[in-house]
Amino acid sequence: MPRLVIDGKTVVAKEGTFLLQAAREAGIDIPTLCEHPAVEPYGGCRMCLVDVTRPEWDGWSKMVVSCLFPVEDGIIVSTKSERVMNTRRVVIDLLLARCPNTPLVQKMAAEYGIEKTSYVQNPEPTDCILCGLCTRVCDEMGTSAISSSSRGAGREIAPPFNEPPPDCIGCLACAEICPTGFIKYETSNSKRVIWNKEFEMLRCPTCGRGHITKAQAAWHDGKVPGRYFEQCDACKRKAQAAMAVTLMGGSQIR
Numbered sequence: 001m002p003r004l005v006i007d008g009k010t011v012v013a014k015e016g017t018f019l020l021q022a023a024r025e026a027g028i029d030i031p032t033l034c035e036h037p038a039v040e041p042y043g044g045c046r047m048c049l050v051d052v053t054r055p056e057w058d059g060w061s062k063m064v065v066s067c068l069f070p071v072e073d074g075i076i077v078s079t080k081s082e083r084v085m086n087t088r089r090v091v092i093d094l095l096l097a098r099c100p101n102t103p104l105v106q107k108m109a110a111e112y113g114i115e116k117t118s119y120v121q122n123p124e125p126t127d128c129i130l131c132g133l134c135t136r137v138c139d140e141m142g143t144s145a146i147s148s149s150s151r152g153a154g155r156e157i158a159p160p161f162n163e164p165p166p167d168c169i170g171c172l173a174c175a176e177i178c179p180t181g182f183i184k185y186e187t188s189n190s191k192r193v194i195w196n197k198e199f200e201m202l203r204c205p206t207c208g209r210g211h212i213t214k215a216q217a218a219w220h221d222g223k224v225p226g227r228y229f230e231q232c233d234a235c236k237r238k239a240q241a242a243m244a245v246t247l248m249g250g251s252q253i254r
């Protein structure tokens with residue numbers, strides 16, 4: 001297994017893991033904005049940059065994104081070198097210009113001692129930090145209903161032509177993974193609205209709660225056994241627990 005040094009600590013990492021994961025498993029924190037265990041790493045935000053060197057490199061080092069850099073035996077990693085910290089400050093400074101009112105960005109800026117952006121502030125502040133988590137989770141679901149559009153300061157996440165996206169199934173994966181709460185939706189027992197698209201809800205026959213959109217249930221049809229989605233998760237768990245108690249000869253859960 002690769003043996004490396006991170007911030008002076010010797011770490012034995014699992015073969016095939018990335019530096020970010022090895023550092024986390026060793027209790028060393030590296031900031032991230034575009035990484036999430038539900039999606040493949042993408043290397044977009046640059047917050048997880050670290051310095052990597054080797055004894056035979058004679059003091060030379062390179063900056064790499066730790067979420068995409070595979071661990072190697074013998075490397076020496078610094079997660080807080082001066083140039084790493086300076087680069088992260090530039091990333092946050094730029095983000096603060098784009099998203100000056102976003103609590104997550106404000107918190108990170110405060111952590112890095114940035115009170116005010118040194119760039120021209122976005123005249124139309126947004127909470128979208130362009131981490132790409134929403135589009136990636138949507139792609140990994142297999143629906144690819146949303147994407148990024150435009151370039152530069154005007155880049156945004158939106159459905160095609162800003163119309164209700166035909167491929168969206170209302171699963172809320174994008175809204176739930178979004179770290180800033182940019183993606184808004186409304187949901188009730190009867191209907192859900194996201195990306196200006198309205199969905200009818202499938203109600204649990206046991207408790208009556210609208211727990212999934214009919215479009216999502218239809219999309220999963222054939223991929224999961226039988227009528228899996230009819231009953232909500234809470235009622236399924238309750239029924240399973242009651243069955244387990246019955247099988248063990250105990251009293252039913254009510």
Ligand code: SF4
Nearest residue numbers: 128129131132134178
């Ligand atoms: S909408 Fe949210 S998840 Fe999507 S890119 Fe923007 S901040 Fe990231």
Ligand code: FES
Nearest residue numbers: 043045046048067
């Ligand atoms: S977390 Fe690695 S580049 Fe964003």
